[in-house]
Amino acid sequence: MRKILLAFTALMASAAAEPQDWLTYSGTYNAWRYSGLDQINQNNVRKLTPVWAFQTGKSEGGFSCTPLVAGGVMYITSPGNRVFAINAATGEELWHYYYALPKTVGQDYGPVNRGVALGQGLVFMGTLDNHLVALDIHTGKEVWNVNIEDAKECGCNITGAPLVVKDKVLVGVTGGDSAHRGYINAFFTKTGRRAWRFWTIPGPNEPGNDTWQLGSWKTGGGATWLTGSFDPELNLVYWGVGNPAADLYGGSRAGSNLYTDCVVALDADTGELKWHYQEIPHDVWDWDSAYECVLIDKVINGVTRKLLLHPNKGGFTWVLDRVTGQFISGWKFGENVSWASGIDEHGHLLGRSEPVKDKPTLVCPSVSGSRSWNHGSYSPRTGFFYSPVIEYCDLITPRDEPAVPGTMSFGGGFEMKRPPNSEAGGHLDAFDPVSGKRQWSYRSKYPLLASTLATAGNLIFSGDPEGHFFALNALTGEKLWSFSTGSGHRGSPITYSVGGRQYVAVPSGWGSAAAGALPQIWPETEDFPSGATLFVFALPE
Amino acid sequence: MKHLILLICLNTLHAQSSEGKKVFETSCSVGYCHGVDGRAGKGPRLRDRVWSRSYLYKTIEQGIPGSGMPAWQGKLSEDKIAAVISYIFTISREEPESASKTTPAPSVVLDMPGKALFFDLPRDKNCGVCHRISDAGSPVAPRFKSLRALSAQTLLKQIQSQPVSENNIQVHLQDGEEFCGVKAGDDHDSLRIYDLGGAGPPVLRTIEKKSLLDSKPCPSLNVHADNSKTYSSSELMSIVEFLTSIKTQ
Numbered sequence: 146m147r148k149i150l151l152a153f154t155a156l157m158a159s160a161a162a163e164p165q166d167w168l169t170y171s172g173t174y175n176a177w178r179y180s181g182l183d184q185i186n187q188n189n190v191r192k193l194t195p196v197w198a199f200q201t202g203k204s205e206g207g208f209s210c211t212p213l214v215a216g217g218v219m220y221i222t223s224p225g226n227r228v229f230a231i232n233a234a235t236g237e238e239l240w241h242y243y244y245a246l247p248k249t250v251g252q253d254y255g256p257v258n259r260g261v262a263l264g265q266g267l268v269f270m271g272t273l274d275n276h277l278v279a280l281d282i283h284t285g286k287e288v289w290n291v292n293i294e295d296a297k298e299c300g301c302n303i304t305g306a307p308l309v310v311k312d313k314v315l316v317g318v319t320g321g322d323s324a325h326r327g328y329i330n331a332f333f334t335k336t337g338r339r340a341w342r343f344w345t346i347p348g349p350n351e352p353g354n355d356t357w358q359l360g361s362w363k364t365g366g367g368a369t370w371l372t373g374s375f376d377p378e379l380n381l382v383y384w385g386v387g388n389p390a391a392d393l394y395g396g397s398r399a400g401s402n403l404y405t406d407c408v409v410a411l412d413a414d415t416g417e418l419k420w421h422y423q424e425i426p427h428d429v430w431d432w433d434s435a436y437e438c439v440l441i442d443k444v445i446n447g448v449t450r451k452l453l454l455h456p457n458k459g460g461f462t463w464v465l466d467r468v469t470g471q472f473i474s475g476w477k478f479g480e481n482v483s484w485a486s487g488i489d490e491h492g493h494l495l496g497r498s499e500p501v502k503d504k505p506t507l508v509c510p511s512v513s514g515s516r517s518w519n520h521g522s523y524s525p526r527t528g529f530f531y532s533p534v535i536e537y538c539d540l541i542t543p544r545d546e547p548a549v550p551g552t553m554s555f556g557g558g559f560e561m562k563r564p565p566n567s568e569a570g571g572h573l574d575a576f577d578p579v580s581g582k583r584q585w586s587y588r589s590k591y592p593l594l595a596s597t598l599a600t601a602g603n604l605i606f607s608g609d610p611e612g613h614f615f616a617l618n619a620l621t622g623e624k625l626w627s628f629s630t631g632s633g634h635r636g637s638p639i640t641y642s643v644g645g646r647q648y649v650a651v652p653s654g655w656g657s658a659a660a661g662a663l664p665q666i667w668p669e670t671e672d673f674p675s676g677a678t679l680f681v682f683a684l685p686e
Numbered sequence: 687m688k689h690l691i692l693l694i695c696l697n698t699l700h701a702q703s704s705e706g707k708k709v710f711e712t713s714c715s716v717g718y719c720h721g722v723d724g725r726a727g728k729g730p731r732l733r734d735r736v737w738s739r740s741y742l743y744k745t746i747e748q749g750i751p752g753s754g755m756p757a758w759q760g761k762l763s764e765d766k767i768a769a770v771i772s773y774i775f776t777i778s779r780e781e782p783e784s785a786s787k788t789t790p791a792p793s794v795v796l797d798m799p800g801k802a803l804f805f806d807l808p809r810d811k812n813c814g815v816c817h818r819i820s821d822a823g824s825p826v827a828p829r830f831k832s833l834r835a836l837s838a839q840t841l842l843k844q845i846q847s848q849p850v851s852e853n854n855i856q857v858h859l860q861d862g863e864e865f866c867g868v869k870a871g872d873d874h875d876s877l878r879i880y881d882l883g884g885a886g887p888p889v890l891r892t893i894e895k896k897s898l899l900d901s902k903p904c905p906s907l908n909v910h911a912d913n914s915k916t917y918s919s920s921e922l923m924s925i926v927e928f929l930t931s932i933k934t935q
Contacts, residue, residue, distance in 0.1 A: 249821040255728060289892065290889070291886070294807050295815075295823055298814065337881070337891060344808075540722075550802075552761075558722060657728070658728035661726055661730075664726050
């Protein structure tokens, strides 16, 4: 049994070893979203053609999942917590599981789901009413189901994909815009019994509780709504912790508000905190630090360093030493960033410009960020980090609103605005991961709200709000291929191989909070059609 | 005179919609919801559309189950709901109909300290991890019958010491695992059991009958004795007070 566990862990740790599968949310534990497959490459991608499509039937809120593939079977989720197992070569459904969602549960964080986790013969999914379910990988039958915390009372739920690490399945929680106290939970894969829980906000008498004014720790947010990374050698799990609540008003939570807006490194077996790095002490802009932790090794000053690359919603990327949590570098990736002027050599923010209570202030980027949650990619072939970037701003008005446990706690409102001195829109950029030097920039009329996929075929795949799924040359950013899927892209493309043939899969389906707000600047986007179709492409046989 | 009345009416309407704008800003356009001036967000665009008054009342008061739209009844006063609807009609158009208002449903569960303790989330073994009241909590235990007839003392005693009296079960699996729990269901080839043995919340497990060595009742399963100790005596009294105040569901 232990052998099987270790083998599975090793598989997910190394993309190069088993590139035919896509076993975990980010492809591999290091969150690269990179595949070593190169049958489809810069020379033949123009011939890429659709080979099958799959309809999930649920289009509300955007089709936001990352498909997983193991041994020729694909596992996807749709909004409303539906899971499908599909023959990855033909598109034929093998089984489906429709979670029985109670009608009375609100969906403050939308009906979306970002995908499943696989391990020990089970498929794991977090639900809109904050349960975690384990399904038999062969039949889809429910094996266990745990109600993590009452969704009605906590105003929280799960939209992110779980992460299987050895004999445990780890899952985060939404609730960063609610009066809620966040956590990461680990459950034993076999029984569903809880193995450990890490509170993202320390309780009374714990170190860091004094970074919260009075009782504000109880309702301080700190959501863990996306999926972490894992370094098997260090046995550390890395997870981004979101913003403090109330998002835009900090007057009733004086202090640095640990561990919100932090990267935390946890012992994978016990959940014990090994180190934390806070990017934005006392955040008052909703700069969720919940995004992916990309684990790369680079030579710096002649020494190979184990690094962690962490893009933050506020428009900066932090580079840390993932052994110690020490700051290495910080660089700006958004073009319109007005709330801070930069990061100094010690990692401290320079020129913070805090909005004033009840006074509308133009802040760039918008609360949707210099990037939405959709993930970037790292290619070991080019050495570049690729990420979508979005450019628009908000007129923010912080307000002192009472925090009522389990209900929304935003602390103000916002109105979308075009940037004062440049065009609103989006781009997909290639960066040097340590210095942040931009290598190229692919420009888009509308904000890009889909993840990227990097491949050994020197390709970067992503999609746009109009429904174009496209491939760029990883070295130059030149567009090599595009296909219209008919509905905008909010999910994450992957690639895999069955019987020696490489496939590229992408969810197509427009929707979500960020998509829903775009008509404030681009009125025509209100009429962009939603959808719920998975498209799969390959080269002609 | 007529003009004066009209003017007063218009002034009242104006005052109502400016109050409504405030309510809208602090309740409807907050977060990622309906956007400033109803320009859309995660919630739909409200401005420049046609709405019926009764639809707005129903939706605002009762919410939309299964969506992000909460029920505002009890959270906003009737005056504030009326004001926010007046405001919405300044940014949209009203569908002609006879203005009508749905009757508010009586609220069953009162907000009181005992309720917060019952569902006290950071407490691992809070009452709500097994008991369901109204539409919150887990259905591990059967729903309460009316508790109003019970004396506070009797109820307190039950909370502190009553063993699990219904559907208790002990299973022994082929892989050697043994545990006690509450039987939740049974079909041709599997048993569904709430496993109460872990450090965290109960786990609803589906046990294949082919992997079952044997099963029998587990009458000594007494989670109350342990779990009630996580509350102080005064906290337990608050919970008792809350439970005895609940009307029959």
